Amino acid sequence: MNMTSARPAVTELRLSAFKSHRGASFALGPLTLLAGASGPRKSSVLEALTALGRLAGGETLGAVFDGTGGPEGREEAGCVRGGAAACVPQGAQPDTEGRRGFRIGCTVTGPVGPVRLDVAVQAEPELRIVGERLTGAGETLLTTALRDPGRRTVQAAWHTAGLVPVTRAPLPDDLLATALLPLRVAGRTEGQRLVLAAVEQLVMALRGVFPVAPRPDAMRAPVDTRDGMLRSGCENLSAVLARTEGECRTRHAALVRAMRAVCSPPVDGLTVLRSRLAGTDRGPTLEAVIAAVDRGPLGLVPVDRLGDGELRFLAMALVLLTGPGVLEVDTSAELLPAAQVLTVLSDGLDLGLDRRQARELLALAGMAAERGHIRLLGVVHDASVAEGLGGVSVIDFVPSRRPGNAEPGEAEVEAVAGAGAGAASGAGAGAGERVPTRSAPTMR
Structure with a gap:
């Protein structure tokens, strides 16, 4: 094993049978x-x-x-539009027992x-993992395998x-077996140690995946100063800016330079204004902050007066310039931030x-990727x-070549059928095979 390689990172994604993708494989660079x-x-x-x-x-x-089925029965937001049923490839036919799924x-x-x-x-009739490799x-x-x-x-x-x-x-x-292995493998033999090292590498990289979807409408209100880990919607941007201003002058200065480059002048800095939030259940009032743009002779302008585009830019720039320790992502507690990679x-x-x-x-993303x-x-x-811009990989999704609303070809249906119970004996077998697709991405 080469134990001196770079930090673990996701370098390929395979959608063997997922929604409208069949036999698709995507190479992922630092900036894709x-x-x-x-x-x-x-x-x-x-x-x-x-x-x-x-x-x-x-x-x-779930x-x-x-x-569904979150910790202690709490309902949590799923990450796929339409849920598990929508992940079954379009046109996939159930097997003789009514099972359909995806890979x-x-x-x-x-x-x-x-x-x-x-x-x-397997998405239907019951949601379950039927094969993993x-x-x-x-x-x-x-x-x-589902026996x-x-x-x-x-x-x-x-x-x-x-x-x-x-x-x-x-x-x-209903759980990823790979993530459970550290609790099952003792690490006494060379083979077991290899398994643990591979699992740690894979889980470390995947737990660093951070989907971000800035919501400008939610960024305009004061935020509790203790809410300093940036969430996916960036609604607590003001509290995180208070952290960067006080804890990391270099990154905060880079954020100011980025805002100065794209916003109407003057932009002399970014800071926060102190505020207070009413407590709940007769509790005490809370210390709060709201971010503001320092416009020099024009004074401080709170972010609730900025346009949606400026707020989205500020949020995304903050994500790219902060990284581990600031974004709300469940990375390994045993791993130092310097050894972590976050995939935004x-x-x-x-x-x-x-x-x-x-x-x-x-350009900011390129700088972050270089680090x-x-x-x-x-x-x-x-x-x-x-x-x-150097270092950017672009995958173009070209229009479908199939006229009208024709049904998928036979090879497509066969590939989808393997995503059900029939794939239980080997989830990885045939994953990434090239079959006809409705719309083929091209790399450039």
Whole structure:
């Protein structure tokens, strides 16, 4: 094993059978843009990676895809529009027992080398993982299979390379088996240590996936000063700006320079104004802040007076310039921030921005990627915003070649059928195979 490689990072996403994708594979660089006409195909790429990240964090299938079955029975927001049923590829036919499903996977590159994870999920009639495969260092490290549909477990087998070459045990069918292995593997043999190293690498990278969707309407109110971990909607942006102003002058100065480059002058700085929030249940009032732009002779202008585009730019720039320790993402507590990589997902990176603002964001993303702590996968409507910017990979989604609303070809249906219970004996087998697709992305 090469234990001196770079920090673990997701370098490939595979949608073997997911929504409108069949046999699709996407190479992910430090800064990757998905471009093309409006449609669900680009967004579904981000949804699949978000789902893998949440599964790696230990969430149940129901919580991830349908927003049900969260901790202590709490209802949580799912990360896929339409839920698990919408993940079944279009045109997929159920098997003789009425089962349909989907398949997704990824590759994480790091100290162990490339580690591949492929997962087959049954969406109907019951949501469950029916097959999982983890491979790395030339070995099959883990496989799971649904042996008895009447039980809510899968049969797992993982690499041991000791007196017993493989260890077998039942595991829950609503959790990612890979994420459970550290609790099951003792690490006594070289094979077990390889499994643990590969699992750590994969889970570390996937838990660093951070989908961001700034909500300008929610950023205009004062925020509790203690709310200093930036959330996906960036509604607590003001409290996070208070942190950056006081804790990291260098990054805060870079944020000011970025705002100065794209906002109406003058922009002398970014700061916060103190405020108070009424307590709840007769509790005490709370110390609060609201961000403001220092316009020099014009005074301080609170962010509630900024336009949506300026607020979206400020939020995205803050995400790209902060990284581990500031974004609300469940990375490993044992890992130092200097060793972590966060993969920021932005669906509509240029939404509401003019060309100058979009290019400035991409320039900031390039700077963050060079530092090695941030990677970006974003959806843009106009790929030309990346022209002349180095280090940007653009994946164009070209229009469908199939006329009208023709049904998928036979090869497509066969690929989808394998995402159901028939894929239980090997989720990774055939993952990423090239079959006809409705719309083929091209790399440039």
